[in-house]
Amino acid sequence: SQTIHQWPATLVQPVGSPLSLECTVEGTSNPNLYWYRQAAGRGLQLLFYSVGIGQISSEVPQNLSASRPQDRQFILSSKKLLLSDSGFYLCAWRGRESGNTIYFGEGSWLTVV
Amino acid sequence: AQTVTQSQPEMSVQEAETVTLSCTYDTSESDYYLFWYKQPPSRQMILVIRQEAYKQQNATENRFSVNFQKAAKSFSLKISDSQLGDAAMYFCAYRNPTSGTYKYIFGTGTRLKVLA
Numbered sequence: 213s214q215t216i217h218q219w220p221a222t223l224v225q226p227v228g229s230p231l232s233l234e235c236t237v238e239g240t241s242n243p244n245l246y247w248y249r250q251a252a253g254r255g256l257q258l259l260f261y262s263v264g265i266g267q268i269s270s271e272v273p274q275n276l277s278a279s280r281p282q283d284r285q286f287i288l289s290s291k292k293l294l295l296s297d298s299g300f301y302l303c304a305w306r307g308r309e310s311g312n313t314i315y316f317g318e319g320s321w322l323t324v325v
Numbered sequence: 326a327q328t329v330t331q332s333q334p335e336m337s338v339q340e341a342e343t344v345t346l347s348c349t350y351d352t353s354e355s356d357y358y359l360f361w362y363k364q365p366p367s368r369q370m371i372l373v374i375r376q377e378a379y380k381q382q383n384a385t386e387n388r389f390s391v392n393f394q395k396a397a398k399s400f401s402l403k404i405s406d407s408q409l410g411d412a413a414m415y416f417c418a419y420r421n422p423t424s425g426t427y428k429y430i431f432g433t434g435t436r437l438k439v440l441a
Binding site: 256258261271300314 | 358420
């Protein structure tokens with residue numbers, strides 16, 4: 213079976229500090245990987261998606277970046293966080309085993325102070 | 326561009342009653358997939374039900390069923406015999422597998438409250 217994990221689950225970071233959120237999928241190969249952000253009381257905003265190693269598509273211009281150093285690893289980063297980066301970040305995957313369905317990780321709460 | 330609209334920010338239902346959550350979408354495609362996800366207080370996004378546009382039969386998963394009206398571009402979720410555990414945010418989502426963009430588009434969600 214397939215599993216997806218992301219960490220850390222919660223973090224509080226000062227403005228201007230760096231960020232690294234990591235997501236790993238197990239039990240599948242060459243998945244499509246996604247990073248979404250959910251601001252308080254709002255829907256899901258697609259930030260990045262990747263269809264393969266080193267292949268990243270950005271949906272929203274911002275100070276965030278994503279990387280996919282390995283087939284099942286997806287990292288969300290920032291060099292300098294802004295207050296507006298606060299929110300709930302969700303990693304998700306879709307693969308051969310899931311058909312056209314996307315499945316989500318547990319999420320990471322980021323508070324920028 | 327494809328869009329997904331959930332016009333009900335919040336809904337309430339009495340325990341054991343039935344509630345319907347609305348979702349409309351805009352697309353010029355004929356082949357696509359629609360989904361309902363549940364987000365409980367834990368914030369984990371959980372798949373509730375999915376519908377392939379080429380299937381005329383409405384999808385059903387236990388107490389959850391959809392009313393898929395392709396011509397009207399409507400995809401509502403019916404929850405029967407509502408339980409306290411059904412209280413959550415519900416998101417409608419769309420995907421066009423032929424677009425090549427691999428994107429899933431989500432609505433803004435409906436918060437469902439279940440009253441004991």
